[in-house]
Amino acid sequence: MSSQNLVTVTPDKDNDEIAIVTMQRPPVNSLNLELLQALSKTLDELSTSDFRAMVLTSASPTVFSAGLDIMEMYKPDLKRAEQFWSTLQDVWLKLFESNLITAAAINGHAPAGGCLLAMSCEYRAMVSGKYSIGLNETALGIVAPRWFMDCMLNTISQREAEIALTTGKLFSVEEALKVGLIDETAKDKEDAINKCLGFIEKFESIPPLPRSMTKQKFRANGVQWLKANKQADIDEFVHFLKFPQVQQSLEMYIHMLKSKQNKSE
Numbered sequence: 001m002s003s004q005n006l007v008t009v010t011p012d013k014d015n016d017e018i019a020i021v022t023m024q025r026p027p028v029n030s031l032n033l034e035l036l037q038a039l040s041k042t043l044d045e046l047s048t049s050d051f052r053a054m055v056l057t058s059a060s061p062t063v064f065s066a067g068l069d070i071m072e073m074y075k076p077d078l079k080r081a082e083q084f085w086s087t088l089q090d091v092w093l094k095l096f097e098s099n100l101i102t103a104a105a106i107n108g109h110a111p112a113g114g115c116l117l118a119m120s121c122e123y124r125a126m127v128s129g130k131y132s133i134g135l136n137e138t139a140l141g142i143v144a145p146r147w148f149m150d151c152m153l154n155t156i157s158q159r160e161a162e163i164a165l166t167t168g169k170l171f172s173v174e175e176a177l178k179v180g181l182i183d184e185t186a187k188d189k190e191d192a193i194n195k196c197l198g199f200i201e202k203f204e205s206i207p208p209l210p211r212s213m214t215k216q217k218f219r220a221n222g223v224q225w226l227k228a229n230k231q232a233d234i235d236e237f238v239h240f241l242k243f244p245q246v247q248q249s250l251e252m253y254i255h256m257l258k259s260k261q262n263k264s265e
């Protein structure tokens, strides 16, 4: 699949000012360099389009996004790893600071980088079911970067965030609703999108410029650090990948994912 098809943008059927942005990298929308580049390009195009709002969702029936593609971090080509991390930073900055009204229709699992994308939006409706969402990096033997943490702090309380991150917690849909990690539950993807549209409607009579400027001021603390430390953050990521213990943890995690599959056969 070419990178162009990894993300689709379609106007909402009832309101052509709202873009439905769908990630479609089977099987689990893991965020590899190409999917991140497609997201980055899409966010650029949306920022200069007539769309005033977007709903981020996934084409998978059970996974919003499985987070970063672990294969980008396991025994990586270091030049590509740099580009990968830099593109992830760009996607986060573009989505978190977007002038558009942003909402996530979370139609399945959203661990780690998947949770980051959802938290970067202003509103989250998640389909009920045996799905989970959260920043589980410590459980993988890796450390969530500071801006992942800042993004979570923009969503839930510092105490809940600290406990969740240190324990690598993946919240059930009910737990996520209780702590405010998601705003609403939905019965299916269509319902989740409709709930996001309901959120977007609240801004019908609010002028876009003061709205987006207010949002960006609220979000300034988190982004300022990354903007000032972009290269240092890339260097730290690449340095981190060189640790044998990190590679070992990733290897074990990949084995675990594969054996999980064998068990259910």
Ligand SMILES: CCCCCCCC/C=C\C=C\CC(=O)SCCNC(=O)CCNC(=O)[C@H](O)C(C)(C)COP(=O)(O)OP(=O)(O)OC[C@H]1O[C@@H](n2cnc3c(N)ncnc32)[C@H](O)[C@@H]1OP(=O)(O)O
Residues within 6 Å of the ligand: 027, 028, 030, 062, 063, 065, 066, 067, 068, 069, 070, 071, 109, 111, 112, 113, 114, 136, 137, 140, 142, 143, 144, 145, 236, 237, 240, 257, 258, 260, 261
């Ligand atoms: C000191 C300061 C240092 C600072 C340095 C910073 C370093 C920080 C570095 C990294 C940050 C990382 C954040 C991340 O996002 S890491 C990724 C975390 N993701 C996960 O833990 C999710 C893993 N996946 C799952 O749990 C499940 O796949 C799930 C999403 C629940 C879906 O389950 P299911 O529908 O049953 O699908 P399968 O598990 O069978 O998966 C299907 C195939 O997809 C492969 N897969 C799954 N997830 C990933 C992934 N994230 N990356 C790559 N590949 C993935 C899985 O192995 C199956 O593959 P195959 O069919 O070939 O066997």
